[in-house]
Amino acid sequence: MLLISCPYCGERPEEEFAFGGDASVVPPNGAGEGAPVGTETFADYLYLRDNPKGRHREHWIHRYGCQRWIEVERDTVTHEIHAVRVAGEGK
Amino acid sequence: MTADIVRYSIFSLAKQALASHSGWPEAWRKPEPKKRYDVVIIGGGGHGLAAAYYLAKLHGLRNIAVLERGWIGGGNTGRNTTIVRSNYFLRDNANFYEHSLKLWEGLSQDLNFNVMFSQRGNIILNHDFGGADGARTRYNALRLNGIDGEYLTREQVRYRVPDLDFSPTAHFPVFGAVNQPRSGIARHDAVAWGYARAADSLGVDIIENCEVTGFDIQDGTVKGVQTNRGDIAAGKVGIAVAGHSGVVAGMAGLRLPIETHLLQAMVSEPVKPFLDTVVISPGVHVYVSQTDKGEVLMGGALDGYNSYSQRGTWPTIEDVVAGAVAMFPRLRGLRLMRTWGGVMDMTMDGSPIISKTPIRHLYIDGGWCYGGFKATPGSGWVFAHTIANDAPHKLNEAFSLERFRSGRVLTERGVGNFPHHH
Amino acid sequence: MTGARRVPGAGLLAGAPAVSFSFDGRRHTGVAGESLATALLANGERTIARSFKYHRPRGVMGVGNEDPAGLVTLARPSGDEPNSRATMVELYDGLAARGQNAWPSVRWDMTAVTDLLSPLFPAGFYYKTFMGPAAAWPLYEKVIRRIAGLGAVPATPDTELCTSTHAHGDLLIAGGGAAGLQAALVAARAGARVLLADENPWFGLGLLGEDARIDGEPAQTWAKAALEELSGLENVTLLPRTTVAGRYEQGFVILCEKLRDGPALAGDPSPRWRLWKLRVGSTIIATGAIERPMVFANNDRPGVMTVGAVGAYLNRYGLLVGEQVVIAASDDDAHRVASQLARAGAEVTVADTRDSGSGVAAAAGVEVLWRSRVADTAGRGGVAGVQIEGPSGRRWISATIAASRGGWSPALHLYAQTGGKAVWDDARAMFVPGAPEIGAVTVGPCNGTMDLAAALAEATAASSAVCGELGYSVTSAVPTVDGADTASGIPGFATPANRKRSFVDVQNDVTIADLDLAVREGYRSIEHVKRYTTLGMGTDQGKLGNINGIRAIAEARGEPMSSVGTTRFRPPYVPLPIGAVAAHMSPEHHHPMRRTAIHDLHAQAGCVWLKAGAWLRPQFYRRGTETDLEAVNREVLAVRNNVGLVDVSTLGKIELAGPDVVTFLNRIYTNGWSTLKPGMGRYGLMLREDGVVFDDGVTMRLGESHYVMSTTSGGAGAVREWMTRLLETRWRDLNVAVVPVTEQWFAAALAGPMARDVLARVAEGFDVSNEAFPFMGARVGKIAGIPARVFRISFSGEMSYEINVPSDRAVELWKALLEAGKPEAMAPYGVESMGVLRLEKGHFVVGREADGRTTPYDLGLGRMVSSKKWFIGKEALDFPEMKNPQRRHVVGIVPVDRKQRLPGSAHLIHADQIDAVGASQGWIVSSAWSPTFDHDIALALLDGGQARHGERMLAYAPIGGGKADVEIVSPHFYDPDGGRQIG
Known part of the structure; x- marks a missing residue:
């Protein structure tokens, strides 16, 4: 069971969190309302993933805690957690 | 070129018994890789071995190699819960899995290897009227697609599976159930071994401990693979490495609509026969069956985050075991003997990929989510067709990579671009 | 005997x-x-x-x-x-x-x-037979299953109490032998929070019968003192009878403690098992080594034992297991055991594979045969004779116990569970831990260190290092050891010399011949052999037999042990009682049901309960001897013709505030929000990024920058997390606060043509007239003296007011409303009636008609999709497939013969295709008897349905065989212009 250090609450067990997927995926049309992009570009954004065997940046929500989104950098093989940061603040 | 064949039967077994079983030949040879093959299949799991077998048997190809990084059947073929069914709602899925189920029904005889396909049904409980209504709608879809399916009332379920919790205090009361009687379970390892032996007898080279480290791609066409045992040229290359599809396809520069997740399963200590079907409760998200050895086998949902580790997290084990006990209170007195995990290719729509790729003569079979085992014969069969004809069979047209560009995704469960499907 | x-x-x-x-x-x-x-x-x-x-x-x-x-x-x-x-x-x-x-x-x-x-029936025989005829396999299988299995599932559910607990510590020490005790002493004295677990009732068992002295004291005295010291320290938790079962990520460890074997005494609340869920900084694995028996012919008879076991029965339990004992060994320690048995009065023979060694057994009167080993056993019902093979040939001697030790196998399971690789060490003839694992250290025999002094030194060093990392300063020194046996001689794998059955796995009956056969047949990988022969797949998971099996495979392959390797070590270390694993997870805890604030009033009103998702809700309220349908019909007609009251507090409620709410709403809903005025609300449709309908509901603008959004009951959590995710990851520049308030507010809706009359009797502080409080209006005031928000929205299609009050005033409100409705004889209605009302109105429901595959266009809601702005899901609506006219659309269905009921769970086919495969063109999603129209109505999803209104099809349910000719119609059966809700 993972131990995740929530930047808001401190170390908490995995059961308090919910996984939110790959954090490296960003919309192709920018962060706001964005410029129109082709459907293929958008489809690739929607469906394709790097799916690394190793370090993975991912979103989690501290669902049964502060309910804030955080970004976790975790190894998908060893489950070692390299970093946890406030979501959206980038690397 | 091929190994000596001894046909397996009670007679050959008796004959060998008199000779202290000294005359059995190798089930499959241990050849050195050749310099060139017409077709190279990467991945010696059930799917890759089946594809090789059908390429040789049905498409007249003989110069075929299956390259396996470790030992054949060592991936998800050898670590799944062995359920075989075709109870799919969407027509494309239903047609494909039903084709696969039909192949299962004659597989032991076709391969001359007992894969112990045991058609003991697959009972999905309903806990209320709404659940029953939705399930009946699904099973009516099966029937209209020519697949067997039935509805069981609470009393019929009680007759069939008396050990479910029928008490008035049951948290998830049994309202009724749907069942696909032709569903079943099979001996997972035997599927890999049976296909390997049968493919080998048709001249296919099965090369274990041979890891692919790269592709030789020229002008958009694959020409061969690099391996830890040297370069191997190939007319065509098929990838069948579900669980690691992203890693292998990545070597060819492909990015896939797949995330890799961990699914755990667990068994109790072996006990005398107690359950002769597979039971699934959508209330607790747990399924329970019993192996021929007597172990009570339990499984549930994914661990919930990307993982390549083949070992799971504890909370899932607790969830699954607690769910199984809620379904079958008598299980409380047993012991949990072994837990394990398999890494799943989870596609973004929950349906598989059996497809050509943007690279000419490179094909991929993957994205099997939870359900690759039951697809083994069907997948090998259509993958062989796709490779041999450089075009998909009608049965796997819908499973193209292209669907993730056109929007014609196949979401059996309607959960969206989130790889958490059944 | x-x-x-x-x-x-x-x-x-x-x-x-x-x-x-x-x-x-x-x-x-x-x-x-x-x-x-x-x-x-x-x-x-x-x-x-x-x-x-x-x-x-x-x-x-x-x-x-x-x-x-x-x-x-x-x-x-x-x-x-x-x-x-x-x-x-x-x-x-x-x-x-x-x-x-x-x-x-x-x-x-x-x-x-x-x-x-x-x-x-050699290994894998079942793969070679039982294949024909195909239909016969179930019969064979039945017989095989009956012979297989071990015990039986208890006839009744086990009622023993089990419990679980969470605990934290600096250091867990798995195994309370000499190394474990020493590691615990070092850390405990340094002040670390230590847990010491051993699966036995006693600690220090490995030192029983040990002749060595530690720090000048007999080993047993040292162990006793160590235990006494540890017992007295507050920072130490001693856990006897506790198995460390599984090691997981970041210091998470599962332990299982047995609190008693005897039955609970009357009134005794003590549990039988306790599961520990432990989080520690580090784990010292001091689990020792498992004795490895030798393999010889007929080595499965009762009476065949391990040397350590024979010694332990004597030293631990005071039991001499047999009068005549043969000990097969290749190390000095076995001679010590032999001498102890001899002193206890047994007639002992030692067969040692070495040329020479300890004289301690010989000195105790034991016959010691060098360069000898056990070859075979004989006896009915157990060992009666043992054949020893030595330089002078073979001879049988009379014995009831054949004890052997071929070496030791470090119990490195906990190390390997997280991915640690066991490597073969030729010199010590054992698999030892390879590269260190994060958060765990192996010490002592578990690390392959069999020498007592070295094991204690290793434990001291490991514990000191762990304490140092945790910031504790260590003062303990390495204990001195004298008089211990020197390291064992090279342990032997005695290979059986004859063709008789020699077992490596006595639970699953796997013999050397089976392993040979597997290898000969090409099952060469250790995993293949294991799976083909079932080696080590029993309840012991091969603790005793696996290494001998690997040895046999190596010999059959003609390769060294190192190239065979081990199978994967999977948790748990020993099987765990399922009651303990599930201890705190009763279904009620696992899947709790939510209740609304007036649950008890519903019950008093005689409602029939429905489990709707996570909520327990009234399905309908039965009166007297009404049937279900009669009750629902009455409730529906009351709303259509008079007025009804319904508890809608399960709908999600989320408050939004801040200067950028409008911008935010414009991005997450398909429709526009810029023109919405305070005091008014708007229905919104939310899509997933893939263009599929995700949720819907009305959002009210209460103030300049204050909004309250309602969501579906099931979608409340997901919508809130989706919104906070967007605001926290993607649109951090938007200033919007999101506060979920579902639990804080209770909501009830008055619905029906008389709703306004009832409302007027209790409303304070606002004008309820149609002009002053129009459809989609929001008012803040008081209802029956309770501060309230009142929204004029409708799900039933009738005039309707949703009244929100703080949850703690819910009972008061409900009673006041029923009181106010007395002139109309107003009664509450349930979820099923609400479902009929919405079906008559043709409203879709997320999770039914919107089944996770439907777009706004599929639902006939194209007008909700703004072309003037961007919103989530917009790009995906341009995917080629989204414009396919053959997509499945929502349609209405009525039976052609209005008197006929629609079959349940039916599909829509052409009547002439009833026997064709693949005939389904769609299916009925929701159907009900409409008391308003006096016939069945339904909503269905149908291929290209929007262009097929007026077409006749067959609704057909192959299960049960129900059929009805139906007509495809508009989904809006009732008041399609919406005049009734506005008036």
Whole structure:
């Protein structure tokens, strides 16, 4: 069971969190309302993933805690957690 | 070129018994890789071995190699819960899995290897009227697609599976159930071994401990693979490495609509026969069956985050075991003997990929989510067709990579671009 | 008989009371607290079990959790416990055990006929036969299944109390032998929070019978002092009878503690098992090494044991397991055991594979045969004779116990569970831990360090290092050791010299010949051999036999051990009681049901409950002898013609505030929000990024920058997390606060043509007239004196007001509303009636018509999709497939013959295709009897349905065979212009 250090609450067990997927995926049309992009570009954004065997940046929500989104950098093989940061603040 | 064949039967077994079983030949040879093959299949799991077998048997190809990084059947073929069914709602899925189920029904005889396909049904409980209504709608879809399916009332379920919790205090009361009687379970390892032996007898080279480290791609066409045992040229290359599809396809520069997740399963200590079907409760998200050895086998949902580790997290084990006990209170007195995990290719729509790729003569079979085992014969069969004809069979047209560009995704469960499907 | 007898005054339980127990109905006497295995051996019970495949007689072979075959069923008032290890059950008065996997009994087992046929049943025989005819396999399977399995599932659910607990610490030490005790002392003295767990009732068992001195004291005295010191320290938790079962990420460890074996006394609330969920900074793995037996012909007879077990029965339990004992060994320690047995009065012969060694056994009068080994055993029902092969040939000697030790296998399971790789060490002839694992250190025999002094040094160093990392300063020194046996000689793998059956896995009946056959047939990988032969797949998971199996495979392959390797180590280390694993997870806790604030009032009103997702809601309120349908019809018609009251507090409520709410709403809803004025609301449709409908609901603008959004009941959590995710990851520049308030507000809706009249009687502070409070308006005021928000929105299609009050005023509000509705005889209505009303109105429901595949266009809601702005899901709506006219659309369905009921769960086909495969063109999603129209109506999803209104089809349900001719119509059956909700 993972131990995740929530930047808001401190170390908490995995059961308090919910996984939110790959954090490296960003919309192709920018962060706001964005410029129109082709459907293929958008489809690739929607469906394709790097799916690394190793370090993975991912979103989690501290669902049964502060309910804030955080970004976790975790190894998908060893489950070692390299970093946890406030979501959206980038690397 | 091929190994000596001894046909397996009670007679050959008796004959060998008199000779202290000294005359059995190798089930499959241990050849050195050749310099060139017409077709190279990467991945010696059930799917890759089946594809090789059908390429040789049905498409007249003989110069075929299956390259396996470790030992054949060592991936998800050898670590799944062995359920075989075709109870799919969407027509494309239903047609494909039903084709696969039909192949299962004659597989032991076709391969001359007992894969112990045991058609003991697959009972999905309903806990209320709404659940029953939705399930009946699904099973009516099966029937209209020519697949067997039935509805069981609470009393019929009680007759069939008396050990479910029928008490008035049951948290998830049994309202009724749907069942696909032709569903079943099979001996997972035997599927890999049976296909390997049968493919080998048709001249296919099965090369274990041979890891692919790269592709030789020229002008958009694959020409061969690099391996830890040297370069191997190939007319065509098929990838069948579900669980690691992203890693292998990545070597060819492909990015896939797949995330890799961990699914755990667990068994109790072996006990005398107690359950002769597979039971699934959508209330607790747990399924329970019993192996021929007597172990009570339990499984549930994914661990919930990307993982390549083949070992799971504890909370899932607790969830699954607690769910199984809620379904079958008598299980409380047993012991949990072994837990394990398999890494799943989870596609973004929950349906598989059996497809050509943007690279000419490179094909991929993957994205099997939870359900690759039951697809083994069907997948090998259509993958062989796709490779041999450089075009998909009608049965796997819908499973193209292209669907993730056109929007014609196949979401059996309607959960969206989130790889958490059944 | 075996000549087993108790040695007066010996063992840890000397002086413990005698208790009576039974095995297979035979009454015996034993010593309280000794293992059941001890008591059975002491009472001459040799065959206590049967093996898995051939049903061969099985006795006690080991002394602890490694024992592969001594499995019995414990009969207990709380429910039978199958597959219990006799070596691990502590004897209590009245214990009743019985043999299992045998008929009629383990002594006389008719199913052992399979053993006679065993030449036909080598490894993997079932893959080669039972194939024809295909239909016959189920019959074969039935027989195979009956012979397989071990004990039986208890007839009734086990009622023993189990519990679980969470705990934290700096350091867990797994294993309380010498190394574990020393590691614990070092860390405890340094002030670290230490947990020390051992699966036995006692700590320091490995030092029993040890002649060495530690720090100048006899080893046992040292261990006793260590334990006393640890017991007195507040920072130490001692956990006897506790197995460290599994090691997981970031210091998470699962332990299982046995609190008692005896039945609970009357009124005693103590649990039988406690599961520990532990989070520690580090784990020191001091689990020792498991003794590895030698392999010889007929090495599965009762009476074949390990040397360590024979020694332990004497030193721990004061039991001499046999009068005549043969010890096969290749190390000096075995001679010490032999000497102890001899001193206890046994006639002992040692066969040592080495040229020479310790003289301690010889000095005690033991016959020592060098360059010798055990070759075979004989005897009915157990060992009676042992054949020894030596330089002068073979000879049989009379003995009832054949104890062997071929070496040791480090119990490195906990190390390997997280991915640690065991590597073969030729010099020590054992698999030892390879590269270190994060958060764990192996010490002592578990690390391959068999020498006592070295093990203590290793434990001291490891514990000191861990403490140092945790910031504790260490003061303890390495204890001195003298008089210990020097390191063992090269342990031998005795390879059987003849073709008789030599077992490596005595639970699953796997022999050397089976392993040879597997390798010959090409199953060369250790995993293949394991799976082909079932080696190590029993309840012991191969603790005793696996390494011998690997050796046999290596020999068959003609390769070194290192190239064979081990199979994967999977948790748990020993099987865990399922009751303990599920201890805190009752379904009620696991899947709790949510109740609304007026749950009790619903119950008093005689409602029929419905589990709707996570909520328990009134389905309808039955009056007198009404049928379900009659009750629903009454409730529906009351709303259509008069007024009704419904609890809608399960709908999600989320408050939004801040200057950028409008921008935010414009991005997450398909429709526009810029023109919405304070005091008004708007219905919104939310899409997933893939263009599929995700959720819907009305959002009210209460103030300049204050909004309250309602969501579906099931979608409340997901919508809120989706919104906070967007605001926290993607649009951090938007200033919007999101506050979920579903639990804080109770909501009830008045619906029906008379709704305004009822409302007028209780509303304070706002004008309820149609002009002052129009459809989609929001007002803040008081209802019956309770501060309230009132929204004029409608799901039923009638005039309707949703009244929101703080949850703690819910009961008050509900009663006041019912009181106010008395002139109209207003009554509450339930979820099912609400469902009929919405169906008549043609509103879709997320999760039904919007089934996770439908777009706004599929639902006929194209007008909700703004072309003037961007919103989530917009790009995906441009995917080529989204514009396919053959997509499935929502349509209405009515039976052609209005008197006919629609079949349940039906699909829509062309009437002439009833036997065609693939005929379904869509299916009915929701259907109900409409009391308003006096016939069935339904919503369906139909291929290209929007262009097919007026078409006739067959609604057909193959299960049950229901059929009805139907007409495709608009989904909006009732008041399609929406005049009634506005008026």
